[in-house]
Amino acid sequence: MPKRFWEDFIEGSLAEYGPRAVTREEIMAFAAEFDPQPMHLDEHAARASMLGGLAASGWHTCVLVNRLLADGLMNEAHAMGAPGVDEVKWLKPVRPGDRLTIHAKVLEKRASRSRPEMGFVNFHFEVRTQAAETVMTLRCPLMVARRSPPHREAPKQTEP
């Protein structure tokens, strides 16, 4: 399969990535390194928290999702990075043993005004468990190279 260019992304199109199972060990290892709060590190403390039991750091879910997208989306396209993230919502806890699937939709795309060699593709991602519960949503743009950058107009000559 040739890699996709910006022109190949269609507004409204859907795709699915995953599943990816999440283990108790990796939840605790990620939290120990990047989010050492009791509800992500310790079953007993987690039961007393509003999460009601051990759950992954929301940032852990983000980076697991990013891994699935890097493999299935970014590295299958002429991706050029991203300027940021528009919004993340952590809706329900991700538990040890959950299997995450990403449901992706292309919201819209637009050419770059300042960089004619690329364009933006705005995605909405819904992350669901094996029980079809939505645990997280993510809106973010991706920068993708264009197959045929428009020619810049040559500067007009002024009348002598």
Added chain:
Amino acid sequence: MPKRFWEDFIEGSLAEYGPRAVTREEIMAFAAEFDPQPMHLDEHAARASMLGGLAASGWHTCVLVNRLLADGLMNEAHAMGAPGVDEVKWLKPVRPGDRLTIHAKVLEKRASRSRPEMGFVNFHFEVRTQAAETVMTLRCPLMVARRSPPHREAPKQTEP
């Protein structure tokens, strides 16, 4: 120091967290696990990319920032998690050897309508390097327990 409650956060107040140095080894290790794109994994490929050299995954910067905030902010307060992230902007590449400092500002706070035992504190974080360049900004809310939850009014008795 006693842990801070929601009442102790003041709109407009400033704080600083860090610094935290970022190594080449951890940039590549994080990317291998969570963001395996060439510009985060390989110096040669990175030089050919729009980043112009090896740079940390934007998600890596997010979770390094979260670690500093967990240590300095969340675990020093009666923090109860977060509902999501309002916005992330990746403005410049984070390079091996960069030392990151977080400049935090409380934008606003509000009580929770549905959960009187807590409130929201909305933060803006600016992540700067040793050269005072802003590499990332982050807007996100934090949920914090209240010291004195307001009493719910008892239901009014109707006239007999």
